[in-house]
Amino acid sequence: MPTYGPRWPTYARQWDTMKISPSRLAEFKRIAKRLFDAKGRYVYVQNKTGVPWYMIAVIHERESSQNWRTQLAQGDPLSRKSTHAPKGRGPFSTWEAGAWDALVTLKGLNKVIDWRLEKIIYHLERYNGWGYFNRGVPSAYIWAGSTIYRKGKYIADGVWSSTAVDIQPGVAPLIKCLMVLDPTIRPVRED
Numbered sequence: 001m002p003t004y005g006p007r008w009p010t011y012a013r014q015w016d017t018m019k020i021s022p023s024r025l026a027e028f029k030r031i032a033k034r035l036f037d038a039k040g041r042y043v044y045v046q047n048k049t050g051v052p053w054y055m056i057a058v059i060h061e062r063e064s065s066q067n068w069r070t071q072l073a074q075g076d077p078l079s080r081k082s083t084h085a086p087k088g089r090g091p092f093s094t095w096e097a098g099a100w101d102a103l104v105t106l107k108g109l110n111k112v113i114d115w116r117l118e119k120i121i122y123h124l125e126r127y128n129g130w131g132y133f134n135r136g137v138p139s140a141y142i143w144a145g146s147t148i149y150r151k152g153k154y155i156a157d158g159v160w161s162s163t164a165v166d167i168q169p170g171v172a173p174l175i176k177c178l179m180v181l182d183p184t185i186r187p188v189r190e191d
Contacts, residue, residue, distance in 0.1 A: 001130055008118040008190050014138065015117065019147045020173045028145060028169055032177035035061060039182070045096055049103045049110050054178045054185050055120055056099065058171035059127060062141060068095045073102035085157045117187040124171050131160070140166035146173045 020028055035042075035057040042053035042060075049056075060066050064075035073089050076082035078098055082089040086106060092098035104110045107127055112119065125132075125139050131154055132139035143149035144166040153164040179185045 001126070002133060004119060004122050007122055007125075008116075011118040011121040012190055014143065014148050015121065015172065017147070018143065018172060018176070020176065021145055021147070024145045024169070028173050028177045031061060031066075031169055032174055032181055034066060035174070036178060036181045038066070041096075045099045045103070048096075048100060050112065051103050051109045052115050052120065052185075052187070054175055054182070055115070055124065055171075056103070057178070058174045059102075059124070060099075061174060062128075062168060062171055070095075071098040071102065073098065073106060115187055116190055118190045120175070120187060121172060131158075135160065140168075140170065142170050142172050144168055144170035144173075146170055148172075 038057065039053060042056045045051070045056050046053040056072070060072055063072060064070040067075070069078055070076060071078055071082055071090055071092065072095070073086055074082055074084045076084055076090070078090060078092045078095060080091050089101055090098060092101065109123060112123065121142060125142055128139065128141040132141070132152070135152065137152045138148045140149055140153050149166070149170060151165045152160070152162050153166040155161045155164050175185075
């Protein structure tokens with residue numbers, strides 16, 4: 001697993017040069033508005049875990065299109081054990097309980113000291129896995145729908161396609177749209 005120190009300059013450069021694909025900008029704005037409208041629910045989990053609400057929101061969108069009846073870890077139903085990676089999680093009585101499991105039990109994100117923008121991107125990539133990094137391509141999970149991402153996608157758990165194009169919205173462009181909607185989202189940057 002790559003460490004944060006050597007990775008953050010790449011994330012900073014990618015963030016600074018990223019542009020949302022013009023053909024998808026309206027879609028990203030619409031999704032960001034829907035996520036923003038649920039801010040209270042995400043802030044509740046932020047207060048329990050220490051993870052920024054907007055990071056939780058974009059994970060929720062990416063994993064399940066903001067479906068409140070699914071696990072944050074992989075989008076499987078809350079009401080039964082997960083069958084996708086990570087397998088065997090749940091069942092959970094609430095979305096918030098599943099979010100705690102994903103963010104704290106599985107990923108230990110409650111232990112992160114500060115949430116700089118580059119660190120958020122690092123932990124989002126870690127959350128999804130290092131498969132894209134290991135292939136030397138920008139992560140679709142992070143950058144899909146932006147100028148940073150071109151092609152290549154895991155079409156199933158552990159199944160890679162170098163020609164598939166991810167049509168789900170990437171989490172970084174969604175964060176950028178959320179920052180426009182909510183001026184309180186201003187993470188510190190690395191120097």
